[in-house]
Amino acid sequence: MTKSKFPVLPVITVIACLVITVILMKYNGRLWMCECGSIKLWVSDAWSSDNSQHISDPYSFSHLQHGLIFFFLFSLLFKKLSVAWRFAISNAVECFWEVIENSSIIIDRYREGTAALGYSGDTVVNALGDLFWCGLGFFVAKFLGWKLTLLLFIAIELIMIFTIKDSLLLNVIMLLYPIEGIKNWQAG
Numbered sequence: 001m002t003k004s005k006f007p008v009l010p011v012i013t014v015i016a017c018l019v020i021t022v023i024l025m026k027y028n029g030r031l032w033m034c035e036c037g038s039i040k041l042w043v044s045d046a047w048s049s050d051n052s053q054h055i056s057d058p059y060s061f062s063h064l065q066h067g068l069i070f071f072f073l074f075s076l077l078f079k080k081l082s083v084a085w086r087f088a089i090s091n092a093v094e095c096f097w098e099v100i101e102n103s104s105i106i107i108d109r110y111r112e113g114t115a116a117l118g119y120s121g122d123t124v125v126n127a128l129g130d131l132f133w134c135g136l137g138f139f140v141a142k143f144l145g146w147k148l149t150l151l152l153f154i155a156i157e158l159i160m161i162f163t164i165k166d167s168l169l170l171n172v173i174m175l176l177y178p179i180e181g182i183k184n185w186q187a188g
Contacts, residue, residue: 007084014091018131021095025124030102033125046164052122055129061156062168063130066094067137068149087138094134098127106175113178114171114186 026032033039034053043050046058070090078086100106102121110119122130141149160167165186174182 007082010082010084010088013088017088017092017095018128021098021127021131022124024099025102025122025127028099028103030121030127031123033123039125046166052119052126054123055125056133057126058160058164059166060129060133061160062171063094063133064137064140065153065156065168066097067134067139068141068153069137070094070134071138071141072146072149083142087135090138091131091135094131098122098130102127109175114174114183 031053034050036050036053038054040050040054041056043054043057045051051057052059067090070093071086074081074086074089078089081089107119107121140152144152157167157169161170165188170182170186173179
């Protein structure tokens with residue numbers, strides 16, 4: 001009898017993390033979908049009330065960047081683990097972040113420290129979209145290699161800064177140590 005090459009346990013781990021994330025988000029009061037009653041594939045306006053309420057928005061690219069980072073970080077930290085297990089770990093970390101990011105503590109922090117004054121957190125649909133984008137980033141990094149992934153990461157940062165006045169780096173800075181000058185620039 002031949003041993004199955006299908007990564008059953010990593011797949012079960014990914015599914016379990018997704019289910020737990022949905023349960024925790026609902027427990028914490030997150031809506032399934034936008035109060036508007038529709039589900040859009042893409043919302044382009046990062047400052048509208050539709051942002052973080054539908055499947056994808058400009059911040060989806062930040063989640064793609066998470067996946068880019070996780071691929072290389074977990075390849076370094078867990079060299080002996082298969083790609084499937086490294087992906088499962090990446091998914092678990094991103095699931096954890098989605099739950100934390102949508103807690104009242106972090107939502108309030110975004111409102112206080114950033115230009116996102118009306119931010120009310122993600123819907124479950126948006127969080128699942130963010131998880132998809134992170135997973136896509138993981139496999140894009142695997143395909144591109146580190147040099148092209150680094151160029152892609154920088155390109156995404158620059159495009160986001162010039163189009164929505166925000167990026168993964170600015171988001172981290174403003175969450176951890178808000179800078180009034182950045183907040184004023186983002187507010188327009």
